[in-house]
Amino acid sequence: MQSSNELYTQIHVKVLVYDSHPELASILNTAFNECSVQIISDSKKDIFELLDEHSDLGAILISEDPPYFGRDNLFLILKKIRETRPELPIYLRLSDKKCPPLSKKTKELCTDYFNLDELDQLATSVKEKFFQLFYPQPLVNTLRHVSSEALSQLFKNGSIYTDEAYLVNDQIACAEMFSLIPLDASWCRGYMMLEANQEEIRTLLESMIPDRSKEEFNFQTCNALLSEITNIIWGAVRGHEHTEEQPSSQIQIPIVANRDGDRVTFGVSQPCLCFLHSIEITLDGIVRSISLYQKFIFNLTWHPENFNHQTLQSTNFMQPGSFQIFTDR
Amino acid sequence: MAKVLVVDDSETVRSEVSNFLTSQGISVSTAEDGLIGIKAIKSDAELKLVLCDINMPNMDGLTMVEKVREIEEGRRLSIIMLTTERSKTMVERGKKAGIKGWIVKPFNGNNALNGIQKLIAAN
Numbered sequence: 451m452q453s454s455n456e457l458y459t460q461i462h463v464k465v466l467v468y469d470s471h472p473e474l475a476s477i478l479n480t481a482f483n484e485c486s487v488q489i490i491s492d493s494k495k496d497i498f499e500l501l502d503e504h505s506d507l508g509a510i511l512i513s514e515d516p517p518y519f520g521r522d523n524l525f526l527i528l529k530k531i532r533e534t535r536p537e538l539p540i541y542l543r544l545s546d547k548k549c550p551p552l553s554k555k556t557k558e559l560c561t562d563y564f565n566l567d568e569l570d571q572l573a574t575s576v577k578e579k580f581f582q583l584f585y586p587q588p589l590v591n592t593l594r595h596v597s598s599e600a601l602s603q604l605f606k607n608g609s610i611y612t613d614e615a616y617l618v619n620d621q622i623a624c625a626e627m628f629s630l631i632p633l634d635a636s637w638c639r640g641y642m643m644l645e646a647n648q649e650e651i652r653t654l655l656e657s658m659i660p661d662r663s664k665e666e667f668n669f670q671t672c673n674a675l676l677s678e679i680t681n682i683i684w685g686a687v688r689g690h691e692h693t694e695e696q697p698s699s700q701i702q703i704p705i706v707a708n709r710d711g712d713r714v715t716f717g718v719s720q721p722c723l724c725f726l727h728s729i730e731i732t733l734d735g736i737v738r739s740i741s742l743y744q745k746f747i748f749n750l751t752w753h754p755e756n757f758n759h760q761t762l763q764s765t766n767f768m769q770p771g772s773f774q775i776f777t778d779r
Numbered sequence: 780m781a782k783v784l785v786v787d788d789s790e791t792v793r794s795e796v797s798n799f800l801t802s803q804g805i806s807v808s809t810a811e812d813g814l815i816g817i818k819a820i821k822s823d824a825e826l827k828l829v830l831c832d833i834n835m836p837n838m839d840g841l842t843m844v845e846k847v848r849e850i851e852e853g854r855r856l857s858i859i860m861l862t863t864e865r866s867k868t869m870v871e872r873g874k875k876a877g878i879k880g881w882i883v884k885p886f887n888g889n890n891a892l893n894g895i896q897k898l899i900a901a902n
Contacts, residue, residue, distance in 0.1 A: 600885075603885050603887075604885045655791070658791070658795065659791075659794055659795065659798065661798070662794075670790070671790060671791070674789050674790035674791045675791045677789055677791075678789040678791045678792055681789065681834070681863050681884070682863055682884055682885055684863065685862070685863020685864065685865070685883070685884060686863070688863070688864075688865070688866075689865055769883065770863075770883050770884065770885060771883065771884075771885055771886070771887035771890055772882070772883050772887075772890065773859075773880060773881070773882045773883075773887075773890050773891045773894050774880055774881050775879060775880040775894045775897070775898070776874055776878065776879055776880055776881070
């Protein structure tokens with residue numbers, strides 16, 4: 451039988467490709483094979499609509515002659531992307547047609563630019579940007595599994611689907627609400643962050659506490675549920691700490707949240723590990739899907755070799771939902 | 780009617796546990812942290828059982844249990860921890876303070892009911 455660890459594939463980065471070249475997606479898939487890039491592409495849509503739809507992108511790859519807008523508007527488009535999504539690296543594909551050279555100002559807005567015959571260089575650039583930390587696959591699979599299991603325990607009347615792990619940039623908030631809880635173990639120090647939209651959290655509350663009217667669920671009750679989901683997953687992750695000793699280092703760095711543009715930064719250049727969970731709940735006969743972004747930010751220390759892949763065996767009642775009565779001594 | 784105090788900083792957990800116990804004919808009061816929990820215990824001699832979280836603001840659950848043991852006069856209140864914590868150190872600390880049980884969150888009422896009823900009856 452295949453173990454759960456073997457079912458999962460490599461960590462990837464989501465890259466929005468905005469380019470009308472008919473074969474580009476397949477050419478890039480081949481070139482990016484080693485660094486696991488998931489290409490998102492829909493040239494029928496406006497690029498800014500796509501950016502709105504995909505808050506969890508890792509990068510954007512755009513043609514020098516972008517669909518709809520054309521080369522004449524390239525500078526303005528790049529400038530607007532920089533303003534709306536400053537965390538996104540922009541890779542510019544130079545046109546294979548003979549065009550006047552790009553202005554210095556235009557080039558400065560891009561992280562890198564490339565011709566189709568220089569894709570190796572591009573793949574290396576993407577790899578260096580995103581794969582700065584090494585994430586052992588068994589560790590990633592365990593985090594994914596225990597998080598998904600914890601959600602299943604909490605939402606017994608729902609179905610949980612968890613995407614493969616991917617990397618997202620520091621600085622961007624993916625949803626309206628977020629919670630943060632410190633991770634302080636021998637294998638890492640940093641934070642776990644959960645993000646969700648308030649209306650979706652309200653739907654979960656309705657499913658959990660059906661005898662209360664929808665109007666009773668306000669922002670405070672939504673906050674409380676997000677907090678409890680965070681607590682439950684955090685507890686499950688902590689069950690894999692290698693030892694019970696706390697790390698001696700108490701170094702901290704500030705986390706900065708900026709409500710303008712929904713920014714939050716942990717002060718690091720490396721992207722963070724992300725899982726997207728979808729919780730499907732049936733309410734009043736209608737199936738509703740709730741998205742929950744779970745990010746791990748290992749911004750203080752990262753020692754994956756200390757991670758314990760087995761659940762702690764220090765006591766024998768460790769499963770979520772279990773109850774043990776102690777006899778008097 | 781048997782009375783249980785639920786001490787947890789999460790409103791969701793307080794509601795979920797209270798709703799379940801109330802549906803089983805058990806009277807429930809709630810407190811949001813260890814400090815409020817101690818006040819509630821001091822002021823209610825009818826309490827039969829306390830379900831208490833560990834990670835809470837102002838005063839954590841284990842400290843609350845230890846304080847309760849210091850101030851108890853005659854009665855020995857049954858206390859169960861209801862928490863995501865599973866570390867041996869914390870369990871041992873709880874046992875030392877005389878807790879009666881440990882529930883790992885999320886709360887599963889059907890799993891816990893029998894034990895809760897036994898502890899209430901023993902009081």
